[in-house]
Amino acid sequence: MxxxxxxxxxxxxxxxxxxxxxxxxxxxxxxxxxxxxxxxxxxxxxxxxxxxxxxxxxxxxxxxxxxxxxxxxxxxxxxxxxxxxxxxxxxxxxxxxxxxxxxxxxxxxxxxxxxxxxxxxxxxxxGINGREPQWQLPAQDPEQTGWCGIHIQTLRFEGHPQETTENSVDMAHLRYVHGYHGVNADNPVVVDGPYLESRFDFRRTQSIAGVANVTFEFSATAHVYGLGYSFVEGREHSIGVDFRLWVLATPIDGKWIDLSLVTQTGQIRDPKRRVVGLGFLPRDRRAPLFNALSSYFQRRDVMQDVAIWRRKRYEPRPRLCRSDGEITTYRAYCEQFYPGPEEVLQLPREEAGSARMTGG
Ligand code: FES
Ligand SMILES: [Fe+2]
Missing domain, CATH: 2.102.10.10 (Rieske [2Fe-2S] iron-sulphur domain)
Known part of the structure; x- marks a missing residue:
């Protein structure tokens, strides 16, 4: 082993x-x-x-x-x-x-x-022992008007959803693994029951065709509802593109997980920055094109994370430093998703019985 x-x-x-x-x-x-x-x-x-x-x-x-x-x-x-x-x-x-x-x-x-x-x-x-939902995903669906269709891609590797979701609050890795710069997480992480919110800004410089370096400026808010649902919404400011990303970790068998990456891009009416060829594209083709690029970059970034996740071990007592962000807050937030036997059995008697009978 x-x-x-x-x-x-x-x-x-x-x-x-x-x-x-x-x-x-x-x-x-x-x-x-x-x-x-x-x-x-x-x-x-x-x-x-x-x-x-x-x-x-x-x-x-x-x-x-x-x-x-x-x-x-x-x-x-x-x-x-x-x-x-x-x-x-x-x-x-x-x-x-x-x-x-x-x-x-x-x-x-x-x-x-x-x-x-x-x-x-x-x-x-x-639910543990098949018990009923203890909380809900966000009540409002994101508005679909003015957005292209979603694109889903799934990666499979050995991992755990707590470890993958931890990256939403791990600011240092954004710089060190992904090479983002200007990472700024001014606001503290907000936790409200099963909901966690993390806001941050960052810049990434992209080499285009190996000749020019272009810098993109992002603002993002991650809305986390438990360890299987992370929704990041934000804006790239230099062109003026709204984007959505879902990072959906799903345990398969206790060892492997599927990580589904879902992207959606808002319509681009008047790009703030000249992007070669964009002006010639009909407006309704711009968002799908950017969505394909967004999927490509998201996958590329996540593959950098996968290289770490698939071989790391869980560190229950991390030796943190000041640039780490709010990993301790996140770890405390995660505890609610592992209810102990006493909590699960705090059901009324007949419900607990039926939960056991129907449980999984
Ligand atoms: S096992 Fe399904 S109908 Fe008999
Ligand atoms: Fe990452």
Whole structure:
């Protein structure tokens, strides 16, 4: 076993902190019709009914245990998930609605995860012992008018969502790893229950085609809702482009995580700075072009982080210095996502019972 994993006192409390985690893009669900994946240590399936309602459910049939993914021959027919073994049909609430040869047993029900969709991204709640959502993602969806479509790309590596999210408050790495300059995080990190906000400005100088160095100036605000949802919104001032980035860490099996990077760019009407060729592009093509560039640079930056994340060990007692930002505040914020057995069992008696019965 590698040294970085050997010491139990260095382990984070769990590879599965409680929270909302990304499952898939709506478009991918519609395209595939039925998706199977390992998510938060569980086999799940995802599908959409004819009314556009998306279901995220456990991937095993309550009849005789067949796997319900396309790998085993399951399918979606008229919006219902059909088991490949004896044909039980499940609606998006998880209830069995029909079987081929007899009335459906009322108790035949899939365990489903509560879902929330934001800007075409589907998230589901994962609670300790299957307990209900303890908090919500932001109520308001970001405005879509005046923005191009989202672009999603996913990286997979050995890691932990607490470690990846920690980079939102780690100001020193912005300079040292990514080479940003003028990093300025004037305002302290704001914490309000499961919400954490971090604001910062920075500049990055980009070599264009190896001949000219161009400096871009950014202001950004990171809105973090638990360890699976980080949303960064901001503006690049020299051209005048609004941007959105989502960094969505999702544990797979306790060792690997998927890190989905989602970008969206606002329409560019009157660029403040001359950008070669931009003036010739129709306005509605500018934002998608910048979004493609934004995706490219985000991926490039995150690959620099991945080189560190995939081999680092968790340091429970970090020896911090003044330029580190608010890592201590962040660590204290994270503790709420690892509720102990006493907190989980503070449910009313019957709820605790049903949580255990339906738990995962
Ligand atoms: S195991 Fe699914 S219908 Fe029998
Ligand atoms: Fe980073």
């Amino acid at each position: 590698p040294d970085r994993l050997r010491h139990a006192d260095r382990a984070l409390p769990s590879p599965f902190p409680e929270g909302w985690y990304f499952v898939a893009g709506r478009r991918d669900v519609l395209k595939a019709k039925l998706i199977q994946k390992i998510w938060m240590g569980e086999d799940i399936v995802v599908w959409c009914d004819d009314q556009g309602r998306i279901c995220v459910a456990e991937a095993y049939c309550p009849h005789l245990g067949s796997f319900l993914g396309p790998d085993a021959g399951a399918s979606v027919c008229d919006g219902r998930l059909v088991c490949p073994f004896h044909g039980y049909e499940f609606d998006v609430s998880g209830q069995c609605m029909a079987t081929p040869f007899a009335p459906p047993p009322r108790s035949a029900r899939l365990r489903v995860h509560e879902t929330r969709e934001i800007s075409g991204m589907v998230f589901a709640w994962w």
